[in-house]
Amino acid sequence: MGGINKLTGPIPKSLSNCSALEVLDFAGNGLTGMVPETLGSLPNLYHISFDANRLGHGKAGDLNFLKSLPNCTVLQVLALAGNHFGGELPESIANLSAYMSIFSLGGNFIHGNIPNGIENLVNLNVLSLENNQLEGSVPEVIGNLRNLEGLYLSGNKFSGSVPLSLGNLTSLTILSLEKNMFEGSIPQTLGNCTNLITLSLSRNNLSGTIPRKVIGLSSLSIFMSLSNNFLTGTLPSEVGRLKNLGELDLSENKLSGELPSNLGQCVSMEGLHLEGNEFDGTIPQALESLRGLEEMDLSRNNLSGLIPKFLGELSSLKVLNLSYNNFEGELPRKGVFSNAARVSVIGNDKLCGGIPKLLLPPCPKEKSNSTRKIFSGKVVIPVTCVAILLAVILSFLVGFSKWRPVTKSSTEDWQPDMSYSDLFQPTDGFSENNLIGSGSFGSVYKGILPGDNKRIAIKVLNLQQQGASKSFLDECNALRSIRHRNLLKIITACSSIDHQGNDFKSLVFEFMANGSLDQWLHPRDNEERQNKRLSLIQRLNIAIDVASALGYLHHDCETPIVHCDLKPSNALLDEDMVAHFGDFGLAKILFEASDIPTEDQTMSVALRGSIGYIPPEYGMGAQVSIQGDSYSYGILLLELFTGKRPTDDMFKDGMSIHQFVAVALPNHVMDIVDPSLLFEDDEYEENGNDIEEIAMNNVNPRVNVGRRTNDCLVSVMQIGLMCSRLSPGERMLMHTVVNKMQAIRESYLKCKRSKNMKRF
Template sequence: MSSWNDSVHFCNWIGVTCSPSSKRVNVLDLEAKRLVGPIPPSLGNLTFLTGINLRNNSFIGEIPQEVGRLQRLHHLNLSRNSFGGKLPTNLSYCTQLRVLDIAYNNLIGQIPGHLSSLSKLVNLSLGMNNLMGSIPAWIGNFSSLNVLSLEQNNLQGSIPSELGRLSRLGYFRLALNNLSGTIPPRIFNISSIYFFSITQNHLHGSLPSDLGFTLPNLQIFYCGENNFTGPIPTSLPNASQLQRLAFNQNGLTGAVPQNLASMQGLVTLHINSNKLGYGKDGDLNFLSFLANSTGLEVLRFDENYFGGVLTNSIANLSTHLTFLDMGVNMIHRDIPIGIGNLVNLSSLGLGGNYLGGTLPHVLGKLQKLNELYLSFNNFFGPIPSSLGNLTALIKLYMEENRFEGRIPPSLGNCGNLLVLNLSSNNLSGTIPKQVIGLSSLSILLDLSYNFLIGALPFEVGNLIHLTQLDLSKNRLSGKIPTTLGTCISLEYLYLDGNSFEGVIPQSLKNLRGLEDIDLSHNKLSGHIPEFLSKLLALKHLNISYNDFEGEVPSEGIFANARAISIFGNEKLCGGVQELNLSSCPSKHPKLHGKLLALKIIIPITSTIIFVLLLLYFFPTCSIKGALATPSLEDWQLPISYAELLESTNGFSENNLIGSGSFGSVYKGVLSRNGAIVAVKVLNLQQQGALKSFINECNALRDIRHRNLLKITSICSSLDHEGNGFKSIIFEFMCNGSLDQCLHPKSDEQHQRKRLSFLQRLNIAIDVAYALEYLHHHCQTPIVHCDLKPSNILLDEDMVAHVGDFGLAKILFEASKNPSKTQTLSSCGLKGSIGYIPPEYAMGGQVSTLGDIYSYGILLLEMFTGKRPTDEVFKDGQNIHTFIAMTLPEHVIDIVDPFIFLEEDEEEADHDARTEEDIEGSAKIREEDPGVNVSSRMIDCSMSVFKIGLSRSATSPNERIRINVVLNEMNAIRDIVHKLKKGKRRARYDNSIFLIN
């Protein structure tokens, strides 16, 4: 916008168009200029304006009523901003409007009746807001309307029959609302409609049999996820321009019309999740006729009642087919070899049928496959080695069949696999090292319920990214390999029901993310390792029916008798009282006394010698200073100022990745090993910077946790000019801060992918684990004092790490000397506005409950997308009171609209794009992100908000401690995982029901 200055006439400014005769501004076109802030009311003074295009910026606030003064206005596009409030009623004075596009904002309230005067509208787009109420019948009076887009609001009630008068309507979109009732028959008489989307409502009734005759221009028809019943209209093929057709998730019955063969332009067909078919031969005859649809790319007819045999006619389907899913039906016999002709398939779903026989080797020809679902069938024989040719494979599900023989080592060629499930088959032999060492596996490796033998190969240590390993119910033997300790991402480890022997290897102490361990029904022996009690994430431990001996620990998970299972180990003793074990025999009293003396004398003697040496070599240093100032020996990587200078290109601005109160952070690449680090350089001229440096080093000196930002080194030296220089070197977090993800800047270099609900939940749980460690598991409790999104960093796996301990308080002296509590434990107003607990502002003492308050505010911010300092909170209102007043009725109104964006590739074909010129220069681009918000997810959002509210209560006594928060948040995550798993795997769950 550099042209906007006094030296250039305003008619020549970027985005400004003037009338040649009057030199008055006619058009303001500022699309995608990265503009922010509210629209000034003075815009209403440009009364000669005929067009305003502010699309795709970051404007906020309400649309000013002064827009109503622009009575010459023909075109108003404010879409893809962050406008809030209600639609201005004064828009009714803009009677010349042809285009009104305010989609993708945060508007609330109802569609005002005043807008009924805009009778010349050609385009009315109000989608992707939070509008409520019913669809006004007066829209049917807009006889020139070509585009009507009201999708993804909270509109309810029925579709007005008056809309049937819109004889010029081409683009008709009401998806993702709460509409009910039947579709008025008059709608289906609007022959000009080419895009029709009513997906995800509560509409019911049957579709008219003459649909194809009345909508001859129809190209896209989405009516999935409703309650429609009856048959698929046989007239559909008469809509010869149809390209995308979706009837999924309804209650449609009967056969698929065979005259679909005439729909040669069909690209996607979704008829999944209905009641189609009769479970008999002939149900799949429609496949042979679909061969005429030579451009077909997506075909889904899973979760129906289709029976019969899958014939070789499948080979005649379009070679452009990329997605084919026929799972959870009643299809039987074997897979025809003609399936090998579909060489462009990326996803093939056959699970949950009655298919049998051996797998054809031609499956190895489908080298573009990313996903292959064969689960819950009756396949037998060996797994063909040709599957090793599927090098693009990401997910392979083959569980619940009768496969036999060895696991082919060729599967090790599938170097992109994230999931491999071969469980519940009759596989035998040893586990190939090529498969167990497949380092790409990161979600699941499940070989359980087979007849595998031999030792677990040492190559299991290659699974450094794996989350779940299940080898249970086999015949494996030997020792648990120590290399398993390198699988640091493991959360679920199941080795039960085998013949493993020896001790639990100490290397497993590195698996700090483990949540569930089952080693039961083996031949393990020795003492229960102490490190199991130190695994803070562990929720369930089963070591029953082994040969363990000695005392059961009583700390960590062992303090909760319900979380552990130790039955069948007759030599165990001690533990918590609820275990009802016998007491362990006491040690020899004389030996015990000698050991106790040694434990006391040796540390005291060592400490005295250390202090004397310190005073001898550094007589000018006080003991207090020596203890308070961190040294390079505390970390393993000493580093010099010169190396830091080189690694950051002389602390170049191009390497600057952030700045704060006491310094700046630079990205650096160490010359010694190429490691990428973050270098925090303290501004020692800033008051408090040195104290912040010492606080942070002392706080992080002896603590280690996967969710805390790790210091790799410090540098305390002089720069090239002889000035004092202090720096802290951290692990580099490639995904930046949580603040950057929640509130991305408009410039491209800061654009980041929006966080989904589950990602935010995982991050919130990571932060809670960090706080639990600081508050309850450090040798002395640590209060962070400045918990906020910019101090939470995200690594390449989106794991959260809490950093910036410059204001942290260590409470050890306060606990020992109450008289010093105030001086040591009060930080006054230190922290960040919006996150500081109220008691600190009144001179209260620092406590762990202050961090709980900040965590509550953080939760509210994460799931609303609004900072606690957002300007929407005014007149004494804050984010806590705002949400408290909104719940529970309007939770969908406050949740961040980006939170439920679907990421599954199989949903991508729901996206629709249209581009049409309106009055010469106006272009409309509508994109459907495929948002699917279920009532269960809304309930989960409600639960998160309740946790945030309870933890950000004004009174510290009302805030519940962080360990309770963790239990609640993990429970919510379990529900979300079940919902997502249910959606992805519904076809398989349903197949069990059908088989039973």
């Protein structure tokens, strides 16, 4: 494997001599030329990834190597996205392995049709062909891929109708067909896809009305976009079933009628885009229930009446566009209306008032006789009585709120939006001197915020990398409602434009002074090795910190969250060596029909995570689960105390880190632990030795390690083994792990305190 390095040049044909090769991963490099047609001579290959290279010449023949791959009879993953492959998809893809679960060719120059033989890949979970030059109709046989969970066909030249057979894909979670030339109506059958969380049909030539079964898909939780089509009719009241939806975009169509009050039932909505339609009537009062709404665009419609004051009371609302309608009366001044940069009301000639920067005419003053009537005794006395009564009620409510427990989402602590320029200066123009790390979707820079001199870490997304934008949305979605002392705290998110006019997305986090756990476990040079030694108690604390964060995500969140990418590089250490887990780019929020989360909640998804930490069932197409995180934690725990990566060269020919530890317990645990743990000062003092004496006289340190350390390590390793068992149902859940690890630490410290007391 050579993923995410700086490899260049062609793929060596000599790879075909590695007959036992199972995984071939060169993603994220600079490889060029053709893929050897001899790959088919590797019968044990089950994972091939050449994503994000420069392979191919954009011409016919680039994909000839696919004709040899049917010989790889156990192939499950074929990832070739983000290259320069041209030509047509060969008919031979119909003969690929029956075990194929991921077939990814997005971001290339492939033209022609999708072969009907695609239906033979019956176990396919993900089909990703987006951003190519494919054309013609999408074959109806695609509906035979009943296990399909992600279908990505956006950014091509597909025409004809959206296949009715897509309604057969009841396991589908993501359907992305935007930026094509589909025509006709939206199929009613899509309403059968009751596991969809994201649906995008935008920028096509679709017409007709919005099917009630589709707009009412209650499973939709991330994004629904039907924008930039020719849809007509009213917005069905079934829209109110989208209670978990984050963003709804129906802009640039020909929808008409009044906005349904049921929109107010979409209580999780953060973005509502209805601009460029023919809606009329007033803004429904029911929309005041959308307390999490951050952006709303109703511009270029025929809406009228007063602009409701409740819009100024939505504390999360950051962008509001009401321009080019027929609104009238006084414009509110509170909330979003107090910032001229965040509200637009131009093209409403009958509006008045508002803050001066909006340049609206002043509202006419009321007549004096009206004023006298208002302040007449018949009015003042009852109004005064009502005011006194309200004051008493308000006093009671204020007193009640002082002892009532308060819960807040983590986004309430986020600083206001930052722009590219706001982050450009603190990082010296994102210079390499401030680069502190890089990953699959971008780079991380350190910086200092002007004003409060707060140190920050800025994760900048590489939007050219396939999946980066989705990773950004997933991470924002996961972080918007969680808070825990062992989760990396986000300061704000930035979606802006850089100095060249390109899209720019980043996440700003608190800076972690001691870097990642990976840097401590695997120092790069001798100097680091001398300075970065983790004691046993530090490792116990870190293990408990990570388990506590996972326990919170799995069991204490309102909706359970699976992290999907546990590994030491995602565990960051602050100045007190407290671990904070981050990188939620692959995280998945679990949804069930029941409101009560259970321990076996799962959700269909493509293969996720990092090699070595991915639970084996994911590789066979199983569903994401909290037990999958338990497996990854178990591997991380074994790595933390052995000092060996799960991808170490020693783990081959059937040997894994799990087996490596299992055969050593309990009698030979000291033979497999990280050697630096054998030089704990207090242990040697107990045996009348010190580190210098041991080093000078070549004393075997293993014989000098105390019994309590041995017992502690055996107990910890056993938890790692239980978490990383092959069967998901046999793995230890995180709340149990936290309790057991805390008990191990307390037992170790108690014994240590007792021995220290004896010395005095």
